[in-house]
Amino acid sequence: xxxxxxxxIPWTLVCFLTPVILWLFLxxxxxxxxxxxxxxxxxxxxxxxxxxxxxxxxFFKEPIYWLTFVRTAIYSIIVTFLTFVIALPVAFYIxxxxxxxxxxxxxxxxxxxxxxSELVRVYGWMIxxxxxxxxxxxxxxxxxxxxxxxMLYNDATMVMGLVYTSMLFMVIPLISVLENLDDxxxxxxxxxxxxxxxxxxxxxxxxxxxxxxxxxxxxxMLTLGNYLTPNLLGxxxxxxxxxxxxxxxxxxxxxxxxxxxxFLLLVLSSLVVWAGLKLSGQKLSRVxx
Amino acid sequence: MIRTLPNSPAYTLxxxxxxxxYFSFLFAPLLVTCILAFNDSQFPALPWKGFTLDWxxxxxxxxxxxxHDQINLTSIWVSARVAFFVTILSTLVGTCxxxxxxxxxxxxxxxxxFLMITPLVIPGVILGISILIFSNTLxxxxxxxxxxxxxxxxxxxxxxxxxxxxxxxTLVTLIVSARLKKFDRTxxxxxxxxxxxxxxxxxxxxxxxxxxxIISGAAIAFLMSFENFNTTxxxxxxxxxxxINLYLQVRDGSTxxxxxxxxxxxxxxxxxxxxxxxxSRKQR
Numbered sequence: 001x002x003x004x005x006x007x008x009i010p011w012t013l014v015c016f017l018t019p020v021i022l023w024l025f026l027x028x029x030x031x032x033x034x035x036x037x038x039x040x041x042x043x044x045x046x047x048x049x050x051x052x053x054x055x056x057x058x059f060f061k062e063p064i065y066w067l068t069f070v071r072t073a074i075y076s077i078i079v080t081f082l083t084f085v086i087a088l089p090v091a092f093y094i095x096x097x098x099x100x101x102x103x104x105x106x107x108x109x110x111x112x113x114x115x116x117s118e119l120v121r122v123y124g125w126m127i128x129x130x131x132x133x134x135x136x137x138x139x140x141x142x143x144x145x146x147x148x149x150x151m152l153y154n155d156a157t158m159v160m161g162l163v164y165t166s167m168l169f170m171v172i173p174l175i176s177v178l179e180n181l182d183d184x185x186x187x188x189x190x191x192x193x194x195x196x197x198x199x200x201x202x203x204x205x206x207x208x209x210x211x212x213x214x215x216x217x218x219x220x221m222l223t224l225g226n227y228l229t230p231n232l233l234g235x236x237x238x239x240x241x242x243x244x245x246x247x248x249x250x251x252x253x254x255x256x257x258x259x260x261x262x263f264l265l266l267v268l269s270s271l272v273v274w275a276g277l278k279l280s281g282q283k284l285s286r287v288x289x
Numbered sequence: 290m291i292r293t294l295p296n297s298p299a300y301t302l303x304x305x306x307x308x309x310x311y312f313s314f315l316f317a318p319l320l321v322t323c324i325l326a327f328n329d330s331q332f333p334a335l336p337w338k339g340f341t342l343d344w345x346x347x348x349x350x351x352x353x354x355x356x357h358d359q360i361n362l363t364s365i366w367v368s369a370r371v372a373f374f375v376t377i378l379s380t381l382v383g384t385c386x387x388x389x390x391x392x393x394x395x396x397x398x399x400x401x402x403f404l405m406i407t408p409l410v411i412p413g414v415i416l417g418i419s420i421l422i423f424s425n426t427l428x429x430x431x432x433x434x435x436x437x438x439x440x441x442x443x444x445x446x447x448x449x450x451x452x453x454x455x456x457x458x459t460l461v462t463l464i465v466s467a468r469l470k471k472f473d474r475t476x477x478x479x480x481x482x483x484x485x486x487x488x489x490x491x492x493x494x495x496x497x498x499x500x501x502x503i504i505s506g507a508a509i510a511f512l513m514s515f516e517n518f519n520t521t522x523x524x525x526x527x528x529x530x531x532x533i534n535l536y537l538q539v540r541d542g543s544t545x546x547x548x549x550x551x552x553x554x555x556x557x558x559x560x561x562x563x564x565x566x567x568x569s570r571k572q573r
Binding site for chain 1: 291292293294301304307308311312314315316317318319321322325332333334335336381382385386388389392393395401404405407408409410411412413414415416418419420421422423425426451452454455458487488491512515516518519522523532535536539540543547548551554555558559561562563566570
């Protein structure tokens with residue numbers, strides 16, 4: 001860009017722009033281009049590499065790969081939906097039902113567990129639910145069970161763990177949209193004879209759409225990309241797609257195949273984010289506020 | 290339905306019960322983890338065999354408390370160093386980002402803003418592998434064309450720092466931007482009229498105003514970095530960070546030492562979190 005002679009160089013712009021450009025291009029743009037290029041190459045027996053779409057073909061040829069992919073996507077949708085169903089009443093309670101003096105306290109209480117490492121939280125669930133765990137201990141003591149049951153390593157526990165892990169990212173956006181919902185709308189509906197369900201579905205949920213979209217996008221993305229929770233709570237049968245990526249990278253050392261998987265996961269997650277924004281007519285920059 | 294409307298007792302009671310259930314669900318795993326850190330037993334399980342501080346302080350052959358457990362102490366130190374550098378880097382760059390998007394005008398600003406948000410919607414695992422691949426590509430390039438063997442490009446300490454920095458900067462940018470939006474720009478104009486240059490204005494006035502948000506952003510950056518797992522998993526070298534190290538131990542069975550570490554983590558992070566939340570509430 002050539003500047004006119006009497007135009008001073010915008011030094012502050014240069015100072016602020018340079019680090020941001022370096023950050024975004026060196027750590028975000030170029031690595032992801034490299035990921036795509038890597039996924040389009042294949043190494044033959046001699047170690048020479050060539051361009052090929054074989055990595056993607058293998059994904060579609062081997063049922064274990066695409067089934068895991070579809071399974072991960074479907075479970076992520078289920079987790080997102082469950083998180084929403086559980087979180088909505090809590091957000092509603094805190095913003096509209098609880099006494100004002102408890103509001104701040106309850107919100108803080110809500111946030112606290114999520115400052116703690118995900119690993120610690122998952123570990124807590126493992127101590128609770130495993131065969132020698134706390135829940136089994138009490139069930140045995142009260143005579144509800146004859147012998148301990150292994151409650152870990154199944155899909156239900158894995159889904160529960162994923163819901164737990166991502167709960168915060170649904171509750172907080174819901175609280176912030178419901179705070180802006182005018183109480184008089186609900187009062188008016190009530191005075192006009194609206195039932196609880198009609199108020200929920202025709203006033204509260206339509207008003208909360210921006211929060212629902214923001215929460216769902218983040219929860220879906222985090223669930224899809226989660227490795228820790230499926231791995232520790234789902235065990236060997238968890239068949240989560242991030243584990244396939246990990247196996248290709250670390251166990252098989254097949255970076256080309258792993259990149260193809262990674263890129264497919266990225267495409268899926270971006271597609272869902274995009275579809276969520278399109279369906280609700282919103283912009284990413286506004287949702288992420 | 291809401292405070293101002295008449296509610297049936299069943300509704301109020303039922304709702305209260307649901308919320309109590311929800312909070313028990315939130316806190317049960319953390320409480321249990323903390324309590325079992327003090328159980329005098331070789332396994333983190335019930336029955337309760339009495340109170341002990343062995344899992345913190347003991348140094349016997351069959352019981353090594355966390356303060357004598359070299360592997361875990363080392364990994365805590367690694368995590369602390371990683372978090373330190375991530376905090377410095379992301380606070381600097383994040384503050385620059387906030388100024389850039391709030392106060393500067395330039396072409397493609399919208400596109401760059403969009404790009405700045407994207408790290409939040411890229412799964413951490415993908416960020417990890419793409420940075421791993423790219424640094425490997427750079428490493429190969431430097432070795433083949435210049436004959437330099439640059440250690441920096443292999444998995445290890447600095448790659449972990451960069452990987453975490455890549456998305457934590459976005460968070461800091463958003464936090465600092467939120468406060469910068471509320472800044473009254475006539476204060477800057479006044480300072481400029483009184484003869485200050487742009488940098489003096491930023492240094493003496495705008496940064497002073499931003500300091501609570503910058504501190505809060507730095508605290509969040511530190512915590513996020515300290516407990517990051519997904520991105521770190523692919524970038525980690527021989528020096529394991531605490532979450533990676535804990536993961537390896539949890540996967541292969543567990544001892545109450547893990548509970549003791551968890552207890553310390555929960556206490557420290559909650560303290561930082563409560564301080565941070567109270568301060569940011571006061572700001573408003």
